Amino acid sequence: xxxxxxxxLATDGTARRGQVSTxxxxxxxxxxxxxxxxxxxxxxxxxxxxxxxxxxxxxxxYHLMLRPGAERVANLGGxxxxxxxxxxxxxxxxxxxxxxxxxxxxxxxxxxRFRSHIDGSYHxxxxxxxxxxxxxxxxxxxxxxDECTPFPCEKDEAAKSMALSMRWAKRSKDAFTERDGYxxxxxxxxxxxQDLRQESITALTDIGFDGYAVGGLAVGEGxxxxxxxxxxxxxxxxxxxxxxxxxxxxxxDLVYAVARGIDMFDCVLPTRSGRTNQxxxxxxxxxxxxxxxxxxKRPIDPDCTCYTCTTYSRAYVHHLVMAxxxxxxxxxxxxxxxxxxxxxxGMRDAxxxxxxxxxxxxxxxxxxxxxxxxx
Amino acid sequence: xxxxxxxxLATDGTARRGQVSTxxxxxxxxxxxxxxxxxxxxxxxxxxxxxxxxxxxxxxxYHLMLRPGAERVANLGGxxxxxxxxxxxxxxxxxxxxxxxxxxxxxxxxxxRFRSHIDGSYHxxxxxxxxxxxxxxxxxxxxxxDECTPFPCEKDEAAKSMALSMRWAKRSKDAFTERDGYxxxxxxxxxxxQDLRQESITALTDIGFDGYAVGGLAVGEGxxxxxxxxxxxxxxxxxxxxxxxxxxxxxxDLVYAVARGIDMFDCVLPTRSGRTNQxxxxxxxxxxxxxxxxxxKRPIDPDCTCYTCTTYSRAYVHHLVMAxxxxxxxxxxxxxxxxxxxxxxGMRDAxxxxxxxxxxxxxxxxxxxxxxxxx
Numbered sequence: 001x002x003x004x005x006x007x008x009l010a011t012d013g014t015a016r017r018g019q020v021s022t023x024x025x026x027x028x029x030x031x032x033x034x035x036x037x038x039x040x041x042x043x044x045x046x047x048x049x050x051x052x053x054x055x056x057x058x059x060x061x062y063h064l065m066l067r068p069g070a071e072r073v074a075n076l077g078g079x080x081x082x083x084x085x086x087x088x089x090x091x092x093x094x095x096x097x098x099x100x101x102x103x104x105x106x107x108x109x110x111x112x113r114f115r116s117h118i119d120g121s122y123h124x125x126x127x128x129x130x131x132x133x134x135x136x137x138x139x140x141x142x143x144x145x146d147e148c149t150p151f152p153c154e155k156d157e158a159a160k161s162m163a164l165s166m167r168w169a170k171r172s173k174d175a176f177t178e179r180d181g182y183x184x185x186x187x188x189x190x191x192x193x194q195d196l197r198q199e200s201i202t203a204l205t206d207i208g209f210d211g212y213a214v215g216g217l218a219v220g221e222g223x224x225x226x227x228x229x230x231x232x233x234x235x236x237x238x239x240x241x242x243x244x245x246x247x248x249x250x251x252x253d254l255v256y257a258v259a260r261g262i263d264m265f266d267c268v269l270p271t272r273s274g275r276t277n278q279x280x281x282x283x284x285x286x287x288x289x290x291x292x293x294x295x296x297k298r299p300i301d302p303d304c305t306c307y308t309c310t311t312y313s314r315a316y317v318h319h320l321v322m323a324x325x326x327x328x329x330x331x332x333x334x335x336x337x338x339x340x341x342x343x344x345x346g347m348r349d350a351x352x353x354x355x356x357x358x359x360x361x362x363x364x365x366x367x368x369x370x371x372x373x374x375x
Numbered sequence: 376x377x378x379x380x381x382x383x384l385a386t387d388g389t390a391r392r393g394q395v396s397t398x399x400x401x402x403x404x405x406x407x408x409x410x411x412x413x414x415x416x417x418x419x420x421x422x423x424x425x426x427x428x429x430x431x432x433x434x435x436x437y438h439l440m441l442r443p444g445a446e447r448v449a450n451l452g453g454x455x456x457x458x459x460x461x462x463x464x465x466x467x468x469x470x471x472x473x474x475x476x477x478x479x480x481x482x483x484x485x486x487x488r489f490r491s492h493i494d495g496s497y498h499x500x501x502x503x504x505x506x507x508x509x510x511x512x513x514x515x516x517x518x519x520x521d522e523c524t525p526f527p528c529e530k531d532e533a534a535k536s537m538a539l540s541m542r543w544a545k546r547s548k549d550a551f552t553e554r555d556g557y558x559x560x561x562x563x564x565x566x567x568x569q570d571l572r573q574e575s576i577t578a579l580t581d582i583g584f585d586g587y588a589v590g591g592l593a594v595g596e597g598x599x600x601x602x603x604x605x606x607x608x609x610x611x612x613x614x615x616x617x618x619x620x621x622x623x624x625x626x627x628d629l630v631y632a633v634a635r636g637i638d639m640f641d642c643v644l645p646t647r648s649g650r651t652n653q654x655x656x657x658x659x660x661x662x663x664x665x666x667x668x669x670x671x672k673r674p675i676d677p678d679c680t681c682y683t684c685t686t687y688s689r690a691y692v693h694h695l696v697m698a699x700x701x702x703x704x705x706x707x708x709x710x711x712x713x714x715x716x717x718x719x720x721g722m723r724d725a726x727x728x729x730x731x732x733x734x735x736x737x738x739x740x741x742x743x744x745x746x747x748x749x750x
Contacts, residue, residue, distance in 0.1 A: 038694075040700050042700065068690070076691070082694075084691075294443070316414070319443045325415050326701060327420070
């Protein structure tokens, strides 16, 4: 078969338990994909990433096209070989990052022209070049090139932006090289306007994709609005394709989005937090710079089975972050990604056993409970 | 038995092959000790340090007394437990670092008073407090508190400084708590003056130590002078105790010092270089930022068996260092420490088989050979 595959294994209300199959293996959904921006999940080895339970990681087209360059990665055997990650890889289209990270850009119907922040050289991103770059990187899942509509956005602007993204979606599909195990995902736009979201879904499903992302969220609209958009968008998407919420999110975002039917996530939060002294735990985040950890022999979370928690005291991790030691970032990132993957595994089990509501209630009690002492 | 033990297993000319036994196990000599300044060998896990072949590491009293504090480390189970390194640990006395890193200090017969660079608080280091701090850290090998004579130094100044260090050596010995498997090393001073070095050795051996360090070297005197000092100093030291050359050095420094009878080394060079884009190889150092690596699929050293070289191309390591990724520092540090430990293992084997001259010639041909292409 051409494209990636998706098996829906169980449902519990609107929550879904599935499996995505790609040229580099399968991954279980709901899945959280750690972000490997520049061909590395920061401060982690690929073996450590796999050990946390992650099965699919994300690479950033914008960063990789500028350095080391897509042709170079292809000549070096593709992204999997280059970075020694032999499981599935999803790459974004570069569209979001060129708009959010680069001020020196011109947007036309054709695409985006911009200057490299590294050496000032000119580059073009278009549906065609984005497909070409993601193919050179050897991404298992390629994202259609789109414009991420800013928030807030008046309806006529959102409509224009969505329409452009839909024309680009068609051009992405036309430029995409079909191969077994390699999939192309379309991205639903339309901001917070239900009729625009519906119009976008119709356009995308007419073209036909291996999966559908909900775009234009996690850009400042807040959790309530995000969940509202998901609530009316997800039921309109085909059941037999994975649904991906890009750039999300906090642990509670993941739980509420899974409840509404999202299958895939990516976010820098667990890795970035690992480099900024924040530990995720089932009782909320813990700032490891806090002096209360100084003499504390307990691990960050006594119930956590990760390398960091089974090996080191929070006093040691506190010492490392105070001394700005690289090992502190390594240990916290490893713990945070383990926490995220355990959360996903818990949700997958709960959906299979039809107890997602119990899982969610227990998560909320632990994570937000006022009678619960923070770790 | 009280103190650390030393078995001399073989000699080859003046080169020595031995084994040091401590409360936390043995280590083979000649040994290179990676530096774990702030209770971490930077950018490494303790498992990785052990995997390189390192058996004993060094901790810095000056850094650890200021953060997290020696009492705190003791309450947390000692340095081994705190940092999860269960092999032997040697700590320096704090004397060298307080003189070289701290401008806010006053030196008296009693010791040194200085202000913390972290919070401005006042601290005293003396033979007695240094012994106390190293005991609280639970160092297997404690270094006597001394003054590292600066270089260059007029003879009368060097004599005064050495005499002070010898009085401090006696006070160190008196203050040291004798325990099985815990040793105290004295430090020979006397700058580049042979009679002062002899005088220092006589004073130290009269007191009696578990091992002897040659101090006041690697402070700008150059390799030739350093080796000359070793050549007349080492034959005067007791054969049945390990000899330690502090803060050394480059691979060729190690080879030439082992040839003259040194048993132990420590140096930040392999770890610091790992964070500044330098790879050590049998054909000299390689700057991984050099553009010639961009498309090179070979490992840093095709003959190296370390994780980095068996897993990644130099193109990938080059990419990581250009992108300033933490993984680049992790991979280079791991490679460099592996290189240093392989070098030590090679010297140990050569001494056992009586072929150190052959080993040294082969090392020089590879490392300095003009007809050899750099890696």
